[in-house]
Amino acid sequence: MGLGDIDGTTKSGGFLEYETQRFSTRLELPQCVDGCHDGLYGETEVMYNGAFDAFSKRVFFAVGPSIAFGEDAYNSTFFKVSVAQSAASGISQHDLGGASFLTGYTPRRSCR
Template identity: 55%
Template sequence: MNLLPTLSVIVSIALPTAALAQDHRGHNEGLQITISGGIVSAPSYLGDDDYQTTVFPNISLSYGERLKASLRGIEYTAIIRDNWSAGGILAYDFGREEDPGKSDLTISGDASTDLIGLGDVDGTIEIGGFVEYGAGPIASRLELRQGVDGGHDGLHGEASVSYRGLFDVFAAPAFFSVGPKVTFADDAYNSAYFDVSETQSIASGISEYDAGGGINSYGLSASVMMPLSEHTSLVGFVDYDQLTGDVGDSSIVQERGSQDQVRTGIFINYTF
């Protein structure tokens, strides 16, 4: 399973509900550490039509409103003005293995062998930034990341809007977030993951393809967070992407995978 898309989904979906819960409990100005454990079902690689179910551990920390860090990377909010905020990102793209071994954390599903012959895409250090705007129950975010060292040197990003609210479960508040999103990337990023050269085509049996930049996917994300105690919460999410443009038309997707990508998961978080 490719970790980066899954980590990105978990962070981007969970953040709106976590932010809404924080609004109701009051802001914490000190250090908070969250240890998470859960089960995630996701495609083995972006574009695959086979799924793996995996036990997924994570740890994240935040310091006040400005600093957040997790396995996905580090995010610092430099500007906070009324309903606006903006900041920088230092992230890591975990890349893609052509023949991944089965992880000890995998519960079901086999590691995909679809990409043998394409070679690995090495992990990449990325730098970038984000802008967020929130007004009442609406939260929006634009994020950009540029590869600077590793398997790709491209630019990619995501724009999303979510509606946040709460409802009661057994007389206790539960927080939800739901909304659309779109991802995009330039030629360099898409080429690293979706090009198939003549040599790769011979080795893999996948038709040659030259991917360009543009809109990569559009979709919908939803999550629910239910506090179980002062320090513990339960989070469930579902995420759907429809691959489109040059990514959706890639021979990797058309011949070995699917344009429909679904990720689901449930997590228990402990924050202290």
């Protein structure tokens, strides 16, 4: 479509996670260190954890909001559409800059 390929990269980083009986939170910060971009990005979530019995099984669940964010170097690699790319593909020109790019609501479940 005229947008160009994105080369592979290597990333390094870490995460912090904290849990209580009812809540958990997580922050992950990987840094792309070689390849097509060198941008920092991250993901964070806050989850409510619960359980209930259904059909003689214990069902565990977690639900909560999440957000992913990145600095300009990272976001430009995946979300920027330049003037030339716009002309070649017909997709509108776009530059996200450094900002959040994904928000969501995450459900999880498991049975025992």
